[in-house]
Amino acid sequence: MVYPSHHKRIVEDLMGGKFILSNEDHYNSLKENDKFYQEFFKLSFDLDLILKPEFSYLLSKETQENFSRDVSIFVAILCYELDKDGQNFMEMLDYHEFNYEEIDRYFENSSFIDLIESNKALKDQDSRRTLINGMARRNIVHKSFEDRFLFTQAHRVFIEFAKELAMRKMAVSQPEENAGN
Amino acid sequence: MIKAEPRTILNFLHTYFDVVRDLFEFQSHDGLISKEAFDMIVKKHGQQNIVGKLKEYRIVRSIGSDFEMRDVYFKMMEFLLFEFKPLLPETIEKYKGAISELYMKIRLGENHDRDILMERIKNISHQIREFVDLVERNAFRLLSETRDLKSNIERVEYREKVHKASFWIEYYILPLNKILDVNHSESVTNKLMEVSEYANRKRLDFADETIRTEFEKLYMQLIQTNQDLLRQSKILTNELLPLLERIRTESLILTGFIEFLRHPYRTQTPPLLKGSRTMVYAKDMLFKVKEFFEQFETQEAVYYEETDMQFDKWIFDRELFLTQLNAELPVKDFFGWCSKMLLKDFSHIETEKFFAITGLLFDEALSVEFPKKDERTTIETLNARIDLPKIKIDNPVKI
Numbered sequence: 001m002v003y004p005s006h007h008k009r010i011v012e013d014l015m016g017g018k019f020i021l022s023n024e025d026h027y028n029s030l031k032e033n034d035k036f037y038q039e040f041f042k043l044s045f046d047l048d049l050i051l052k053p054e055f056s057y058l059l060s061k062e063t064q065e066n067f068s069r070d071v072s073i074f075v076a077i078l079c080y081e082l083d084k085d086g087q088n089f090m091e092m093l094d095y096h097e098f099n100y101e102e103i104d105r106y107f108e109n110s111s112f113i114d115l116i117e118s119n120k121a122l123k124d125q126d127s128r129r130t131l132i133n134g135m136a137r138r139n140i141v142h143k144s145f146e147d148r149f150l151f152t153q154a155h156r157v158f159i160e161f162a163k164e165l166a167m168r169k170m171a172v173s174q175p176e177e178n179a180g181n
Numbered sequence: 182m183i184k185a186e187p188r189t190i191l192n193f194l195h196t197y198f199d200v201v202r203d204l205f206e207f208q209s210h211d212g213l214i215s216k217e218a219f220d221m222i223v224k225k226h227g228q229q230n231i232v233g234k235l236k237e238y239r240i241v242r243s244i245g246s247d248f249e250m251r252d253v254y255f256k257m258m259e260f261l262l263f264e265f266k267p268l269l270p271e272t273i274e275k276y277k278g279a280i281s282e283l284y285m286k287i288r289l290g291e292n293h294d295r296d297i298l299m300e301r302i303k304n305i306s307h308q309i310r311e312f313v314d315l316v317e318r319n320a321f322r323l324l325s326e327t328r329d330l331k332s333n334i335e336r337v338e339y340r341e342k343v344h345k346a347s348f349w350i351e352y353y354i355l356p357l358n359k360i361l362d363v364n365h366s367e368s369v370t371n372k373l374m375e376v377s378e379y380a381n382r383k384r385l386d387f388a389d390e391t392i393r394t395e396f397e398k399l400y401m402q403l404i405q406t407n408q409d410l411l412r413q414s415k416i417l418t419n420e421l422l423p424l425l426e427r428i429r430t431e432s433l434i435l436t437g438f439i440e441f442l443r444h445p446y447r448t449q450t451p452p453l454l455k456g457s458r459t460m461v462y463a464k465d466m467l468f469k470v471k472e473f474f475e476q477f478e479t480q481e482a483v484y485y486e487e488t489d490m491q492f493d494k495w496i497f498d499r500e501l502f503l504t505q506l507n508a509e510l511p512v513k514d515f516f517g518w519c520s521k522m523l524l525k526d527f528s529h530i531e532t533e534k535f536f537a538i539t540g541l542l543f544d545e546a547l548s549v550e551f552p553k554k555d556e557r558t559t560i561e562t563l564n565a566r567i568d569l570p571k572i573k574i575d576n577p578v579k580i
Contacts, residue, residue: 017454047454063452072450076438083435090431112442138453161451162437163430169440170340 004033014041014049014058019139019154022054030056054153055139070121070131071140075158077116081106093151093159100147103128183239190238193231200226201240204250205258209266214241214248265318267326270356273319276312277360277369280305284376295389302395305376306402312369313406316361320413320421323353327424339432339439346429354422361414363407370410377403497537506541506574515542515549515572520560532562548575 004010006026013020020027030037034051041047041058048059075093082089085106092098104125107116116122121131132149135141141149183190194201203222207214214222219241223229235241241248250258259265283305290298330337330345337345363370380403384396441448502522512518519538523530542549550573560567 014454058454059452060454062455065450068450068453069445072441073445076442076445079438080435080442083431088431090427090434115442115445157451159434162434162441164437165440165448166340166343166433166437169436170343 004036005029010037013139014056015045017058017138019055019057019152021139021152021154027056052156054156057154057157066121067134070119071135072158072161073115073119074122074128074131075155076162077110077112077122078103078106079162080112081110090159093155095150097144097148097150100125100129100132103132183237185238193234193238194240197226197228197231200228200231201250201254202258202262204241204248205255205262206264208250208255209259209264213244214250216246216248219248259318263321265322267319267322267353268315270319270353270360273312273315273357274360274369276308276315277372279308280312280369280376281372283308284372284379288379291383291387295392298392299395302392302399306399309373309376309402309406313409316357316410316413319353319357320416323349323357324416324421327421327428331424331428339436342432343429343436346425346432350422350425350429354417354425358414358417358422361410361417363411363414370407370414373403373406373410377407495534497534497540499541502538503541503544506547510574510576512574513571514558515539515574516560516567516569517558517571518574530560530562532565532567535560535562535567542572549573550575 006029009026010020010030013026020030031051034049038049038051041049046060050057050059079089079093082092107122107128110116121127132141132143136143136149138154139152140154142152143149185193200223203225204214204219207218207222211218223232236243239251240254241250283301287298287301287305290301327346327349330342330349359365359367360369362368363374365371377400380396380400384393384400387393387396441450505522506512506518509518516539519535519541520530522538523534527534541547552571552573556571558569558571560569
């Protein structure tokens, strides 16, 4: 049997919990063989392959909840602080190269300081660097230098999460408001 | 009828501009100036004496006990302050009806009365001017509102921003865009294009020269109008709509994040795969294998040292001792006999040798008798003192 090109790298990356980005060589092979890989991961490991135009990743019944929660809090606070600072946070997440000092400044002056200090992955500079390294291992960020990084398109998972949460919340509160009127 | 000279009224407006502006702003906000608000404004400026003039110059009029700024002044203030209230596109769309009707009457009546035709051309020109003016003011106001929403000076909550942005898009921008969309057969702009084509033909071939001139003016006005409307349409589609869409999206995302940060540990976050590498061997297999082989790599040398020391090479000869025992039967004290036998050959008794001889006791041929009383014998070996019962060995019973 002939496997698609970059097969080993595709399987290794996805099984390692990594996002494969559309600008990577093996993404095209994955996209071209979408059906094969959907079936391959489902039958071999009972995993679901999520293939988006900008990235791809695997989902399982057993998830890494803590990591996802830490990253969600990190992105949420960063977006909030960027917006408060008058920055266009969506553009910043798409194109801006962040440095550790900048991140520390936003987090140390944040009004969410109680939440930050109570979270092991965010409480201090070292913890945040560890979290960023974890995000880099999964391709959520790309480290351009030792102390600098950019978000990859994989950050959209968390943006979509926020959008859906807001819409759910607004859909729930809408009937309440109407009922109130 | 106003008795005052126009210049006098303008002077009055100039002198008491602050009062008039406050009245305008109050009416812009509330739609009407209540008596209390009216009194408060004139009192604030210390100008209670101008109330009569405001009425005389027909700047305000009474509505019951309240007041209202007259439309002409209200519009002038809007224009001077550039504070236009955005109109619902439905209000603007009414011009389509007026323009269409006049256009139809011009076409049908072009061979009838010359004077009414001229009046209709002038009227349609007026309607077009008003229409363009309203579109421009509306687009300007919407742009200004959108920028305010973006900069969020009023500190509007994100959810409210989503709501406002959606509201502007749904009720103002999209319908206004539809009115301005030249490709839409029902749009006002499309109708104006039709009028423009007609005016273009008539400015060249209409028999009456005066009317030709009027069509010429209308045509020139429509060229400029179409350019202006195109510019407004571009502002709406290229700037206003994307800006509002972004405000809506950004605010929606921030609403979601703030909602999440309220209860970060009670909200389910995006599922991510728990990274695992399926390997056929353990991760530390390499080290374990290395460790296993390394133990054979360095073999320690083992040295055996030859000794010249003499050692006792006594070997227990069972047959010999058994024969002697049988020869001496009956023996009253077996262990005492063992001791005596050893002392014949050696100066002292070694425990090992002693126990070797006592093994004779298990010979089935011997008749062993245990003492009825507690009779004991003590044997002293080189390294022990052994207390033993006196066991009697009899002659074997002959059957």
